[in-house]
Amino acid sequence: MQLTRTRVGISRKAIAAGIATALLIGGIGSISAEAATKKPAAKPAAKPAAKPAVAKELNEFLNPTCPAKPTTLTIASAVILENPGGKADQNNADEFMKKCPNVTVKFIGIPSNNLPEKLTTMAIGGNLPDMYMHFTSFTGKALSMRIFEDLIPLLGQDYVDGFDPLFLSEAIQNGKLLWAPWVGIPSAVLYRKDLWEKAGNPAFPKTWDEFLAVAKKLTIDKDGDGKIDQYGWALCGLPNGSCAGRFNLVVLNSGAYPLKAADAGGFVTGLDKPGYITALDLFRNAVKEGQSVVPPGFTSTGYPEASAQLATGKAVMMTTGPHSMGIIVTANPELKGKLAAFPLPTANGQKPITTLGQHGYAISRNSKNKDVAVQYIKFMLSTKQILVYNDLEYRLPSRLKAQKDPAVASGMAAGFVNALKGEIWSDSTASYLGSITNQQIIDFSDALQGVKSSKDIQDASVKAVKKLIADNA
Amino acid sequence: MKSAFAKRESRSGYFFTGPAALLMLGLVVYPLLYGFFISTQKTNLIDTWKFVGFKYYRQLLTDPAFFATLKTTGLFAFCVVLGNLCVGLLLAVIVNQKIPLANFFKVILMLPWLFPEVVVALIWKWLFNPLFGLLAHVLMITNVTKVEYDLLGKESSAFAGVVFVCVWKGYPIVMLMMLAGMKSIPQERYEAASIDGANKWQQFTNVTFPALTPIILVSAILETAWWFKHFTVIWLMTAGGPSGSTKVVSIDIYMQAFTDFNFGKAAAESVIVLIILMSVSFIYYKVLRDETE
Numbered sequence: 018m019q020l021t022r023t024r025v026g027i028s029r030k031a032i033a034a035g036i037a038t039a040l041l042i043g044g045i046g047s048i049s050a051e052a053a054t055k056k057p058a059a060k061p062a063a064k065p066a067a068k069p070a071v072a073k074e075l076n077e078f079l080n081p082t083c084p085a086k087p088t089t090l091t092i093a094s095a096v097i098l099e100n101p102g103g104k105a106d107q108n109n110a111d112e113f114m115k116k117c118p119n120v121t122v123k124f125i126g127i128p129s130n131n132l133p134e135k136l137t138t139m140a141i142g143g144n145l146p147d148m149y150m151h152f153t154s155f156t157g158k159a160l161s162m163r164i165f166e167d168l169i170p171l172l173g174q175d176y177v178d179g180f181d182p183l184f185l186s187e188a189i190q191n192g193k194l195l196w197a198p199w200v201g202i203p204s205a206v207l208y209r210k211d212l213w214e215k216a217g218n219p220a221f222p223k224t225w226d227e228f229l230a231v232a233k234k235l236t237i238d239k240d241g242d243g244k245i246d247q248y249g250w251a252l253c254g255l256p257n258g259s260c261a262g263r264f265n266l267v268v269l270n271s272g273a274y275p276l277k278a279a280d281a282g283g284f285v286t287g288l289d290k291p292g293y294i295t296a297l298d299l300f301r302n303a304v305k306e307g308q309s310v311v312p313p314g315f316t317s318t319g320y321p322e323a324s325a326q327l328a329t330g331k332a333v334m335m336t337t338g339p340h341s342m343g344i345i346v347t348a349n350p351e352l353k354g355k356l357a358a359f360p361l362p363t364a365n366g367q368k369p370i371t372t373l374g375q376h377g378y379a380i381s382r383n384s385k386n387k388d389v390a391v392q393y394i395k396f397m398l399s400t401k402q403i404l405v406y407n408d409l410e411y412r413l414p415s416r417l418k419a420q421k422d423p424a425v426a427s428g429m430a431a432g433f434v435n436a437l438k439g440e441i442w443s444d445s446t447a448s449y450l451g452s453i454t455n456q457q458i459i460d461f462s463d464a465l466q467g468v469k470s471s472k473d474i475q476d477a478s479v480k481a482v483k484k485l486i487a488d489n490a
Numbered sequence: 491m492k493s494a495f496a497k498r499e500s501r502s503g504y505f506f507t508g509p510a511a512l513l514m515l516g517l518v519v520y521p522l523l524y525g526f527f528i529s530t531q532k533t534n535l536i537d538t539w540k541f542v543g544f545k546y547y548r549q550l551l552t553d554p555a556f557f558a559t560l561k562t563t564g565l566f567a568f569c570v571v572l573g574n575l576c577v578g579l580l581l582a583v584i585v586n587q588k589i590p591l592a593n594f595f596k597v598i599l600m601l602p603w604l605f606p607e608v609v610v611a612l613i614w615k616w617l618f619n620p621l622f623g624l625l626a627h628v629l630m631i632t633n634v635t636k637v638e639y640d641l642l643g644k645e646s647s648a649f650a651g652v653v654f655v656c657v658w659k660g661y662p663i664v665m666l667m668m669l670a671g672m673k674s675i676p677q678e679r680y681e682a683a684s685i686d687g688a689n690k691w692q693q694f695t696n697v698t699f700p701a702l703t704p705i706i707l708v709s710a711i712l713e714t715a716w717w718f719k720h721f722t723v724i725w726l727m728t729a730g731g732p733s734g735s736t737k738v739v740s741i742d743i744y745m746q747a748f749t750d751f752n753f754g755k756a757a758a759e760s761v762i763v764l765i766i767l768m769s770v771s772f773i774y775y776k777v778l779r780d781e782t783e
Contacts, residue, residue: 134748141535158751162536254643256731314620316643316732452750463733466645485750 076179076418078399081392083117088389090122091146092378093136095129101347102340105406109397116396120389130257133158133451140164147384148393151196152376153187153444154258154454159195159379161448166380167193171391184375184415187443196379197394199403200412202338204266204371205358205436212247212333221359225271225299228334228362232303232310235333251323251332252303254315254465256458258451263320263336264296264461265454266372269442271295271364275453276445276482284447284486289479295364297464297471304465316465328352336361338374339433343410358432360439369439375415449489456481522764529757546758556742556759560766563738566653567718573657574713575706578664583694585665586672596669603662611726614655618642618727642728645735652724652736656717664709671705672698711774715767739763 097106110122125146127135133155139145140162151159159165169177169189177185177194184198206221206228213219216235222228232249239246253260265275272292279285287293304311312318312331324341326332328348335341339358346353360369378397380390396402403414404422411430414420426434444450456478463474529547532540550556585596602610620626620640629635641651675698683693721740724730730737730745739759746756 137748137751161538161751162534164536256729312621313638314626314640314643316640317619317621448751455745455749458731459734462731465643466733468645468733 076400076416078395079116079401081113081116081396082388083119083392084386084389087119088121088386090120090148090386090389090393091125092122092393093125093127093132093139093146093149095127095132095150096376097124098126098128101343101409102406102412105409108405109393109402112402113393113396117389117392120393122393130259136164137162143383145381145383147386147390148378148380150376151379153373154450156187156190156195156444157446157448157450160190160446164379164382165193165195166382166384166387167195168197168380168391168394169194171380171387172197172395176395179417180415181417181420183373183437183441184377187373187375188377190446196377197398198375198415199377199398200375200406200414202340202374202412203433203436203441204263204336204338204374205360205433206334206362207327207337207339207341207356207358207432208334209327209330209352209355210357211352211355212330216333222362223366225267225295225362225364229299229302229310232334233308236310247330248312248326248332249310249334250303251318251326251335252300252311252315253318253320253323253335254300254304254311254461255317255319255322256462257319258454258458259320261454261458261461262372262374264300264457266336266361266370267296267299268293268457269370269372270361270367271299272367274442275457276447276450276486278445283490284445286453286479286482286486288475288482292364293475293478294471297460297474300461300464301467301471305467316462324348327356339411339413339430342429354429356429358429358436360432360436369436370442371436371439372442372444373437377415447489449485452485453482456485525757526761529754529761531754533753534751535753542754546752546755547762549755550758550762558734559737559739559742562649562734562736563718563740566649566656566720566724566736566738567714569653570656570660570717570720571710571713573653574660574664575709577657577661578709579668579702579706581661582665582668582672583698586669599665600662602659605659607659607722608726610655610659611723614651614658615642615727618651643732645733648728648732648735652727655727656720656723659723660713660717664713667705667709668702671702675701707774707777711771714770714774718767718770719763 092110094106097103106124110124114120114122127150129150129152132150132152136145136149136155137158139149145164151165172194180188180198184201185194188194188196188198212235216237219231219234220227222231228250235247235249236245237247238244253263268274268288273290273296274287276284276286303309304315312326318326320337320341321344323332323335324337324344325348327335327341328345342356345356361371363369378394380387380394384390398416400414400416400419400422403416403419404424406412407414407419407422407425411433413430413434414422414425419425424430447453460474460478463469464471528535530541530543532538532542581599585592585599589595605613617623618625618641620638620643625641626635626638629639630637641647679697679701680693683697688696719740720738721744724736724738725741725744728736730741740763743756743759743763746752746759750756
């Protein structure tokens with residue numbers, strides 16, 4: 018299956034030109050450049066002479082230009098509510114306010130699963146904050162509502178070229194930079210090294226069947242009281258967007274896909290592929306009564322609960338990004354150094370597919386403080402500041418210079434960074450992507466219930482998604 | 491022909507009722523008309539407006555999924571209203587007796603109504619949690635279940651779970667209305683019934699219940715309207731799942747608007763719900779009027 022990174026409405030020439038330009042100035046050596054499915058154009062042998070002071074300033078930017086009068090910069094953020102990630106967001110604000118005492122940074126905390134709805138409401142009400150957090154799944158809606166400011170003229174092409182091209186390929190749409198990428202969380206299978214060793218160091222599963230077999234091996238009665246107290250897989254079964262994302266990873270690695278741009282224009286779904294049944298069967302079989310490899314209460318288990326299951330040793334594996342390690346180590350500091358990751362299994366031995374899982378900050382088109390917002394973005398993306406977030410939650414920085422820091426790709430994060438060597442999937446930009454996600458939520462919930470057959474679930478899903486595509490054509 | 495004084499009086503009537511009428515127009519009539527207008531548009535409510543007529547009404551009225559949602563909503567409203575009426579009436583009868591600490595119990599029994607719906611939903615969601623909740627723990631230690639019971643995670647029990655929580659939240663107001671109604675029943679009727687040899691149950695069926703009928707009907711109208719369009723508790727506890735078993739029409743409207751980004755269709759669905767509730771209210775009103783006459 019060939020993944021396409023080209024979206025409807027964007028000329029391929031524009032993307033290729035943008036990526037080639039980024040590489041000429043940004044340089045090769047980023048972690049993701051070698052992993053991207055679309056290999057960027059080769060760097061020319063003779064690089065133009067760099068201007069050291071400007072290059073340093075582009076990446077460090079620790080002395081922002083402060084506004085002349087007192088300004089309040091409002092930022093809608095999901096990260097500010099998270100622990101420990103919120104400390105990075107707050108740190109950026111605190112440090113910026115020290116540099117510019119006449120600026121007050123005010124966060125509007127919105128849980129990530131509610132962010133699209135809340136931003137939509139704010140946009141309709143005409144009261145979007147100066148900056149808002151952007152996840153790739155929101156791209157279609159942002160394009161449809163036209164709520165963002167193009168950041169290329171605001172940040173400057175030189176600055177934009179300092180981003181990892183992989184991040185830019187999702188953030189640039191129709192030649193415009195919709196948001197300033199901050200960090201990414203490539204997905205893999207996170208596991209407890211200590212519990213893995215206790216189980217005899219089984220080989221990393223390459224297929225979903227092997228994954229289920231390993232999970233069964235890891236599902237044991239630790240204390241001999243006749244009750245299972247360690248499960249193989251912390252499955253995220255709560256009917257929300259973040260669990261749907263994890264289900265989607267299984268779908269992608271089973272040979273199916275939710276939605277992608279069709280070659281002839283429009284969008285097409287791959288939920289009718291046999292791989293979708295494979296994914297549904299995996300979920301169904303993982304929770305089969307009497308043979309479950311998943312802790313009970315999986316329909317109430319969201320991403321924080323699943324992370325807690327790993328932290329407490331209730332489960333051993335979890336499909337997630339490196340940020341879960343931040344939560345786990347915060348909950349159980351003894352686990353520092355005892356977590357690692359391996360690539361996602363696949364249904365038929367194909368190259369594993371992962372997602373970049375990036376987010377960043379966009380500037381609202383109607384913001385009256387765009388200059389201050391630009392200064393804030395450049396400040397928070399400086400190497401020193403961006404590595405605070407990486408240190409807390411192991412998230413991959415978007416800036417090429419920050420990625421060179423040895424801590425970024427080593428230790429517990431290595432497995433996640435290596436996941437980028439596989440295929441990378443990007444969300445489609447259809448404005449109704451949320452509806453597709455909702456359908457997938459219904460599908461994996463049905464699979465977990467075990468009442469309907471996977472074929473029936475697939476048939477109903479394909480019918481609903483095709484109707485969505487037709488209604489929105 | 492009206493005298494000058496009469497004319498001045500009628501003009502002053504408009505003057506005094508004008509502000510209230512304007513308020514009604516602004517807060518009630520305008521949103522209704524605007525909602526209907528949106529239902530005829532394909533729009534993002536920002537800068538895209540395209541007239542589509544009754545397209546969304548046709549889509550909804552020919553969509554089996556919409557009717558399934560209406561059925562779930564009707565069943566939910568029926569169960570909750572019935573539960574509230576039964577529990578509220580029963581508790582009103584009990585606390586209306588001359589029992590020790592009756593006033594204290596009245597206050598305690600009112601507490602669920604005083605809690606915000608969000609708090610109620612989150613507390614009960616936690617109590618029903620299969621890993622950490624009280625219900626699962628009690629079922630395990632009493633050997634009713636062998637594994638942790640996930641009440642909100644099963645299609646068969648999630649609906650009952652949300653109905654239970656809504657009844658727990660909603661019975662106090664019904665109890666209060668019934669109590670007020672009981673206080674207005676003349677004591678002489680009970681004395682007369684007692685003299686005629688009626689026992690407690692016969693007094694209830696022949697004196698209390700008939701006297702409370704208008705209040706029961708009014709409660710039923712209000713409760714049906716409230717619970718038919720209920721959103722908060724169900725959204726927080728199950729978000730319409732699992733597998734759509736608790737997906738009521740208000741959740742569907744919310745998802746149409748903020749997930750599917752289809753504001754026109756969401757508005758059309760809201761208009762249909764309005765028509766349904768107006769019809770139900772009209773039926774109740776006719777029954778109540780007949781009862782009163």
